[in-house]
Each structure stands twice: as C-alpha cells, then as structure tokens.
Amino acid sequence: MSTPGRERSGGSNMQVKDILLKKGREVTTISDVALVADGVRRLHDRGVGALVVTDQSGALAGIISERDVVRVLGERGASALDMSVADVMSTEVTTCVEATTIDSLMSLMTERRIRHVPVMDGATLVGMISIGDVVKWRVDELENDKRDLIEYVTAR
Amino acid sequence: MSTPGRERSGGSNMQVKDILLKKGREVTTISDVALVADGVRRLHDRGVGALVVTDQSGALAGIISERDVVRVLGERGASALDMSVADVMSTEVTTCVEATTIDSLMSLMTERRIRHVPVMDGATLVGMISIGDVVKWRVDELENDKRDLIEYVTAR
Numbered sequence: 001m002s003t004p005g006r007e008r009s010g011g012s013n014m015q016v017k018d019i020l021l022k023k024g025r026e027v028t029t030i031s032d033v034a035l036v037a038d039g040v041r042r043l044h045d046r047g048v049g050a051l052v053v054t055d056q057s058g059a060l061a062g063i064i065s066e067r068d069v070v071r072v073l074g075e076r077g078a079s080a081l082d083m084s085v086a087d088v089m090s091t092e093v094t095t096c097v098e099a100t101t102i103d104s105l106m107s108l109m110t111e112r113r114i115r116h117v118p119v120m121d122g123a124t125l126v127g128m129i130s131i132g133d134v135v136k137w138r139v140d141e142l143e144n145d146k147r148d149l150i151e152y153v154t155a156r
Numbered sequence: 157m158s159t160p161g162r163e164r165s166g167g168s169n170m171q172v173k174d175i176l177l178k179k180g181r182e183v184t185t186i187s188d189v190a191l192v193a194d195g196v197r198r199l200h201d202r203g204v205g206a207l208v209v210t211d212q213s214g215a216l217a218g219i220i221s222e223r224d225v226v227r228v229l230g231e232r233g234a235s236a237l238d239m240s241v242a243d244v245m246s247t248e249v250t251t252c253v254e255a256t257t258i259d260s261l262m263s264l265m266t267e268r269r270i271r272h273v274p275v276m277d278g279a280t281l282v283g284m285i286s287i288g289d290v291v292k293w294r295v296d297e298l299e300n301d302k303r304d305l306i307e308y309v310t311a312r
Contacts, residue, residue, distance in 0.1 A: 044230025066222040074200025078234035
C-alpha cells in the first residue's frame with residue numbers, strides 16, 4: 001500500500017516543534033535547593049514523570065525523574081526524602097532543540113535510556129518532550145495515515 | 157521515497173511476540189504482601205520501571221510502577237514505604253497477548269497513559285513490554301528501513 005501525499009518510507013520529517021505546537025511549552029521546574037519530598041509532591045501534583053531543576057540564577061542545573069526518586073529511595077530508604085534535589089538529580093542532561101527530528105529524538109531516548117528531554121533555545125528552556133509524547137505523536141501519525149488512505153480510496 | 161520489500165504505509169504488522177523474541181520473556185515480579193520499600197529496592201536493583209504483583213497462588217494481582225511509588229509518597233510521605241504492595245498497586249491492569257500489534261499497543265499506552273503492559277497467554281504471564289521497548293523497536297525498524305533503502309539504491 002502507498003499513502004498519497006505523504007512520505008512513504010518508515011521515517012518522518014516531523015520535528016520537536018511539531019509536538020510542542022500541540023502540547024504547549026509549559027515545563028514543570030523545581031529549585032535545586034528544594035527537598036526530594038517537595039519534588040515527589042510536585043511530580044505527583046502535576047502528573048509528570050520528571051522536573052527540570054533550576055539553580056538560583058534560573059539556569060538549567062539538572063533533571064529529577066520518577067526513576068531518580070526510586071533509585072535514591074532504593075539506596076537510602078526514607079531518609080532520601082530529606083535530601084536536597086541537587087543531591088539526587090541527574091546533572092548530565094540530554095537536551096534537544098525545536099528542529100530536532102522525532103526520529104533522532106527516539107534514537108537518543110533509546111541509546112541513553114531516558115524518557116524526558118528538555119527543549120532548549122540557546123540557554124532558554126522552551127519545552128519538554130517525554131517518551132509518552134513521542135508515542136502519542138506516532139499514534140496520531142498512524143491515525144492520520146489511515147484517514148488519508150480511506151479518503152483516497154473512497155474518492156476514486 | 158518508497159522502500160522495496162516492505163509495507164509502505166505508516167503502519168506495521170509487527171507484533172508483541174517480535175519484541176519478546178529479542179527482549180526475552182523474563183518478568184520481574186513481587187508478592188502482594190511485600191512492603192513498598194521492598195518494591196522500591198526491586199525496581200532499583202532490576203533497573204525496571206514496573207513490577208508485576210502476584211498473589212499467593214502466583215496469579216497476576218496488579219502492577220506497581222515507579223509512578224505508583226511517587227503517587228503514594230506524594231500522598232502519604234515516608235510512611236508509604238511501610239505499606240504493603242497490595243495497598244499501592246494498580247489493580248486495573250491492561251494486558252496484551254503475543255499477537256497484539258505494536259501499533260495497537262502504542263494506542264493502548266497513549267489512551268490509558270501507561271508505560272508497561274504485561275503479556276499473557278491465557279492466565280500465564282509470558283512477558284512484559286515497556287514504552288521504552290516500543291520506542292527501541294521503532295528505532296530499529298527505522299534503521300532497517302534505511303539500510304534496505306541504501307542496499308536497494310546501491311544495487312541498481
């Protein structure tokens with residue numbers, strides 16, 4: 001089968017900015033001097049899997065994810081909740097830009113085993129893409145392909 | 157562009173069993189009478205995002221994920237670690253079978269906002285697929301498409 005009007009190979013030219021257009025640019029952040037317990041509450045309240053950690057100047061200092069919380073709780077037990085976010089966050093943050101393709105973002109997530117990638121415009125944080133966003137985008141793409149194909153077949 | 161020898165629409169006929177062939181069928185489980193603290197350690201030790209919870213007969217009773225841990229810690233604080241897994245797990249478990257297509261699995265994950273789907277053969281647990289597995293499979297598929305296309309073009 002071929003789908004009219006769309007690129008037919010497995011790949012896609014879609015970019016991070018296309019996801020941000022639908023998803024919005026809001027990013028949930030937390031200060032590096034907050035406690036892990038605060039981070040846990042914020043993850044829960046906002047229904048997100050990771051927070052961007054900012055330092056006192058507002059610059060990106062790291063990222064703290066559900067996985068980081070589980071890791072430090074597994075290592076330290078309940079006392080981990082009283083540690084500072086700065087002591088628990090991942091400081092090697094993989095970022096992308098709005099022009100990053102979704103295909104290369106998926107490769108990054110797979111290679112580095114990460115589920116959240118902040119989107120930067122220079123030093124400014126402009127969004128966050130999760131692995132769930134990427135899969136949702138792919139599901140939407142497949143739905144669109146299917147609809148295009150049905151329209152094409154029924155219009156002949 | 158069209159890729160020879162492969163289906164050309166966005167969709168794919170790949171199934172859960174194709175991922176299990178590469179990934180293996182090991183599933184990390186925990187008893188429903190274990191403590192949340194035990195679950196946290198097991199998630200961390202095994203490097204997985206969710207555990208299948210089994211009851212005393214060995215049957216699937218629920219699933220406990222990093223997200224469940226963060227949720228209950230956000231609600232209860234450190235005392236959540238002393239609760240039993242049964243009190244924290246999600247009991248409405250979405251499962252799939254080996255013949256489930258990856259495309260429909262992605263739809264399920266998106267609709268229900270879940271990242272782990274146990275694979276069942278009747279009442280028997282035969283594997284677990286994570287959202288990371290799905291994205292890795294898609295990355296591999298794109299790599300294969302690219303290689304096929306290069307071979308096709310250079311062989312003409």
